[in-house]
Structure formats: structure tokens, C-alpha cells
Amino acid sequence: MDKGGELMKIKLAMVDTDEKYLSKISSVFNKKYPNEIEIYTFSKRDAFIEIFKNQRMDVVLVNEEFLGDDLRRENTQVACLTESLDITEVSGFPAVCKYQRVDLICKEVKSLCAELDTKVSYSLSGSQSPIILFHGASGGLGTSTAAIGSALHMVEQGHKVFYLDLEKNGYTRDVLVQDSSTTLSEVLYAIKSNRANLSLKLEAYVSNDKGVAYYAPFKTIMDFNEMKSEDVKTLLHVICNSGNYDRVIVDTDVCSDEIRDTLFDLADCVVMVADGTEIGRNKLQNKLFELQNISDNKVEHLMRKTKVLYSKFGSQSNAAEMNDVQVVGYINKVKGDHRAQVVSWVSKLDVFDHIL
Numbered sequence: 001m002d003k004g005g006e007l008m009k010i011k012l013a014m015v016d017t018d019e020k021y022l023s024k025i026s027s028v029f030n031k032k033y034p035n036e037i038e039i040y041t042f043s044k045r046d047a048f049i050e051i052f053k054n055q056r057m058d059v060v061l062v063n064e065e066f067l068g069d070d071l072r073r074e075n076t077q078v079a080c081l082t083e084s085l086d087i088t089e090v091s092g093f094p095a096v097c098k099y100q101r102v103d104l105i106c107k108e109v110k111s112l113c114a115e116l117d118t119k120v121s122y123s124l125s126g127s128q129s130p131i132i133l134f135h136g137a138s139g140g141l142g143t144s145t146a147a148i149g150s151a152l153h154m155v156e157q158g159h160k161v162f163y164l165d166l167e168k169n170g171y172t173r174d175v176l177v178q179d180s181s182t183t184l185s186e187v188l189y190a191i192k193s194n195r196a197n198l199s200l201k202l203e204a205y206v207s208n209d210k211g212v213a214y215y216a217p218f219k220t221i222m223d224f225n226e227m228k229s230e231d232v233k234t235l236l237h238v239i240c241n242s243g244n245y246d247r248v249i250v251d252t253d254v255c256s257d258e259i260r261d262t263l264f265d266l267a268d269c270v271v272m273v274a275d276g277t278e279i280g281r282n283k284l285q286n287k288l289f290e291l292q293n294i295s296d297n298k299v300e301h302l303m304r305k306t307k308v309l310y311s312k313f314g315s316q317s318n319a320a321e322m323n324d325v326q327v328v329g330y331i332n333k334v335k336g337d338h339r340a341q342v343v344s345w346v347s348k349l350d351v352f353d354h355i356l
Contacts, residue, residue: 009038010113015062019043028102059112061096077112111204114197129240129248133267137274137284142311146273147251148175149346154247155211162245163214166252168224170217174339176209183216185223191231199238229262270306328354
């Protein structure tokens, strides 16, 4: 809760008769989320009620045996602890399965907390994650392969990475396994609804696979077309200031000039992906010319943070001379039947070590 400008942790109470379970989950929460959640556990209902009379709780997870209408309180979300993922509601209370990964329970706690009218947030790291924007000089160059490959590479290097797929036809699902039912469509709706506790809501929508955090792509192109530059600014602000990531990789192709200009402006590094063909070099030069005309007073800054990555480089390719931008490296043509295999191979290249 935001009180007097001070950021406070989410107060979570878990009430269950299984003392061993409570001890174990409390230990994991305290170890993994010390700056986000303050957890209290109770094995006896009477003891909890006595505390609950005088102390605020944001979220209460209680087993069915202890469930009751006397737990309902303004600005507190109550859910029933169950033993099955298939149960979604018990006696009018939402259900949370106790036997799932702690990070998934934490995600459900944050989602419940996001429904509160009061503003609840948790301590942030105070540092903003750098944004690396991947943008293709044209389509079909393997820009997304390079972007996801770089995300996986940086995870292997020990970084905490968020991958944001802002392509019209993103293929994240071909490489990363989705562990959340929500997508960027729901993320955009939450942003446009100007909801309280937006950061908590958006974090509850995050999927994670192979160490990479991400949102699943938009459900429809119509949803994608609803996205505006202000929505992109809000989304990146939430991600970069969450304190959960030290690298944010944005993958984009076709978007409005307004969104493109916003992304180039916000990015700490712009990676232009091109091939070495004559046509490809011409497209790259045209794209760089576009960059130079975004804003006259930002040309030097934009060109200084822009780098070129040659992809699908083959025997018929030649790197163009770049006087104003740095060439960070080359990705040779890769043979593979599946995108996941190609991305896995690309992720092992050291070319990504030279981006930042």
C-alpha cells in the first residue's frame, strides 16, 4: 500500500491446518520475495481471527474448513486454498491451488491484490532496466530469431531478462512455453482501463520459460492495432521499473510511425538486423536514413546507440561500410526444421556479448 509516499509490501495471510506446509511455503516466500510479500501463517482459525480484527491483510488464503463470510472485509481479498488446479471457486470465493510452484502462487496473490481499490505496491530496486530494441531493415531477416536468441543468451550469462514481442504476428509460442493463459491483449486492456495496482496486474500476466520472462503475443491483429504509443510507454515503464529484470529486449517489425519513434526514443540500444545482399544493404541504408529523420535534434544520440547485426549471412553476402554505426557481428545462415532449434543454436553465439 502507498502510504505517505512509502512503498509497503503486500500483506499475505495463509490459514491452513497443515503446519509443515505452512512452514515450508513461508520459508520459500521469505527467501524469494522478501521485498514484495510479507507473509503470516496460521494453523488455527481463532488465532488468525484475533489478529485479523486489528491488522490489515491485503490477501488471505484459507482452507475450505476455515472459510466463512466473516472473513469478507473491504480492501482484503480472500481466496480458498484447494488441492486441485481444476477448482476455480469455492462457496463464492476464488480458489488458489496450494500444491503448485510458489512463483505461480505468488502470481495469483498479486493478481488478487491487483483487484483491490486501494493502491498496493512493493519495494522496487530503484534502478531501471536498459531496453534493447531489435528492428529489421525488412521482413524475413530473422529479427525475432536474433531477439529471442539474445534473450536466451543473456539468461545463460546470468541476467534477468524480459522479452517483449511487439510484432504483429509474433511467434513467441513457437519457442517459449506459455505458463499463463493471458496475452498482450489482456495486458493492453488493463493499461487502457487505467486500473489501480497496474504493476501488480501486469506482473500476474507474465509467463516464464527457459529463464525468460515474457507476455504471450496478441490474440488478434485487431488487438495489436489498438496499441498506441502511450500504451507502449506505460508498459515499458512498468516492466523496466519492476526491479525484476536487468535487461528488457523488445522485438518489433510493422508498427505506426508514432510507436516506432517512441521505441527508438526509449531504447538504450537499437539493433538493426540486415543481411549482406545488395538489396538488403539498400534497405538498411533507407532504414538508417529514416532514423536520422525522426528528430533533427536527436540524430547524433540515435545513431550513437544504433548498431547493425547481420543475419542470414552467406557466401553471397557482403557487409556494407557503416561510417555512423557500429557493426556488432554476423549470424550465418542456419539450417533447421524448427524455429526452436534455430533459436537454440543462435543463442549460443557470442555476438550478443557486444550489444551493450
